[in-house]
Amino acid sequence: MDIVQSGILEEETQLARYITFAVSNNKTSFKP
């Protein structure tokens, strides 16, 4: 499955950090 983000299928996780982001309010338009 080399077309998959492999972390999804990894069974063992000891520690994790979840970070969420929002598009910054001071940007009038989002660019790639």
Add this chain to the structure above:
Amino acid sequence: MKNLADIIDTSTCVIGIGKNILNKINCNVPELRTMPTYSVGDLEIPSTPDDLWVWLRGNDRGKLFHQSRKIEEICLPAFEITSAIDSFQYDQNRDLSGYEDGTENPHGEDAINAAILLEGDNGIIGSSFVAVQQWVHDFEILDEMSVEEKDDAIGRHISDNEEYDAPTSAHVKRSAQEDFYPEAFMLRRSLPWAMGMDGGLMFVAFGNSFDAFEAIMERMVGEDDGIVDALFKFTTPITGSYYWCPPVKNGKLNLSALGSNFTK
């Protein structure tokens, strides 16, 4: 986004993209939508969409911290952080309630079939969709519940993790993935979280669509038969969001579904 795609190691960092970003660039990924809200009596189960989700995995909290700083640096100023939550393994796959979590998780080919979109165009095949909720436990209520009451809420004995003939409201009965038609299999990657004296579960479930998650949530809140999952006696989700996890090509995130501006 391109810079982020270039630096991440997808074995230790999983990226999810929210629908709001796709709307901003007039792009559509089939199946990606906004998490619905649900009601359980007076309790509202919220939908709190975010634009980008980063799940860092590892064995060293310091390394995770510095990795997250690097990702923040790349994402600024286009994005701003809305939350950063550390999670951990507790006593071999237990939730902070003390019960084992993820017992019915699929493995191997079953996990791939449940979590990964195995058909579609280049840029879509290999995708996954992830539902993320931060659940907060009420530990005072848990402390007051007897072992029997807690077992009945979960549907398993805490002593040996064996399922038994528990009440219909037991969580394992409300959420038994094989009881749905079609079967509602998801690949759960949840972990406990704690901050100060608060704690709970970061519920993370990957699917080849959000249909399984929504079918299970509807049954948990009793939309079909009015029976509410007993889990809500001691825990509540305070966030809820959906993300599309792009596929990978040549070891890098494949953002071609977002258009030519996202590819080199």
